[in-house]
Amino acid sequence: MYDRRTLLRAIGTGTAATLAGCSVVGDSAGGERTVTDDAGREVSLPEDVDRVVAVGPGALRQVAYLGATDRVVGVEDGERDWIRTVPYNMANPDLRDKPVIGSAGPNAGGNAEEILSVDPDVIFFYGDDSRAETLQSQTTTPVVSLQITDLGGETTRTGIYETWRLVGDVLGLDGRADELETFVEGTIEDLHERTADIPDANRVEAYAGAVSYKGAHGLATTRKRFSPFAYAGVDNVAGGVGTDSPSVQISEERLLEWDPDVIFVDSNNRDRARLDLDSETLDGLTAVSESKVYTLLPHASYHHNYGSILANAYFVGVTLYPDRFSDSDLSTTIDSIFETMLGAPLYDDLRDTYEAHRRLDDLDG
Numbered sequence: 220m221y222d223r224r225t226l227l228r229a230i231g232t233g234t235a236a237t238l239a240g241c242s243v244v245g246d247s248a249g250g251e252r253t254v255t256d257d258a259g260r261e262v263s264l265p266e267d268v269d270r271v272v273a274v275g276p277g278a279l280r281q282v283a284y285l286g287a288t289d290r291v292v293g294v295e296d297g298e299r300d301w302i303r304t305v306p307y308n309m310a311n312p313d314l315r316d317k318p319v320i321g322s323a324g325p326n327a328g329g330n331a332e333e334i335l336s337v338d339p340d341v342i343f344f345y346g347d348d349s350r351a352e353t354l355q356s357q358t359t360t361p362v363v364s365l366q367i368t369d370l371g372g373e374t375t376r377t378g379i380y381e382t383w384r385l386v387g388d389v390l391g392l393d394g395r396a397d398e399l400e401t402f403v404e405g406t407i408e409d410l411h412e413r414t415a416d417i418p419d420a421n422r423v424e425a426y427a428g429a430v431s432y433k434g435a436h437g438l439a440t441t442r443k444r445f446s447p448f449a450y451a452g453v454d455n456v457a458g459g460v461g462t463d464s465p466s467v468q469i470s471e472e473r474l475l476e477w478d479p480d481v482i483f484v485d486s487n488n489r490d491r492a493r494l495d496l497d498s499e500t501l502d503g504l505t506a507v508s509e510s511k512v513y514t515l516l517p518h519a520s521y522h523h524n525y526g527s528i529l530a531n532a533y534f535v536g537v538t539l540y541p542d543r544f545s546d547s548d549l550s551t552t553i554d555s556i557f558e559t560m561l562g563a564p565l566y567d568d569l570r571d572t573y574e575a576h577r578r579l580d581d582l583d584g
Contacts, residue, residue: 275345277522299325414452
């Protein structure tokens, strides 16, 4: 590794793109170290990482969880537009004022020239591993590839914790990664303990619809494994669907057959869900006729919103098992989640922005 920053300043960033693929040998002024990223790549880094950018869905969110947005020197264009209202952005509004380093989207790959213009020490990347190599070659900047998944069960969460430890290692914030893991596990344990002794026959059957996955969807899009239900002790009627896909499309006939007691819909897609529920076919569902359709904070928006998933689990629990959550003030509990994970009490702002955690019939159509 060489002192890339000194070199770029010497030759000017306007010609920096010509460095792609070149081999330059020299000693880094602050030393260097090597980490193994989530793709199994060995990446050489400067000893101190003070300037970072994040490319791809969910990458910047992980930096925010580590409490390191003050080191971010550039953002994807979506942070100024459609990503403005996601929790990590609302907690760190200064991100919207950072220089743009590329387009946001499921195939985001970063703009090498714009990244070079902000001169990061490290690029955090989520996406195809081959693109990570390409971006590293184009920018002559260390690219650390991340693996980002849903919260899910214990095995899945282990992967998330490893990613947080990786980001923490790169940024010198290992203690923060441990703190996040402890908090998430403790929160899920609290949820589980509240409902663990409910007999299977007494568990509420519910359906989660209009759950975003690489874009907006209507009521028919659900998840076989829906973390808020699992954590709050709810019987997910879609749990027996024969697929391992994270996103599942079901038919109206299947939903009518299930006829869940309660339906929860992603507030980002509530208008689509409302149109579907207003159809002659589905207006006979028990949840519809009894006005038991509720909105949730977006489960995913440019990848998974971990704080919102935990918040939704508490809302589901309070709504379906009020006696089990009688000692938990919903607003206080959810504010604590976002304060711990993102440094700001966001619940009122998020609830108002998304019209979430409300009965669908109480909202304007």
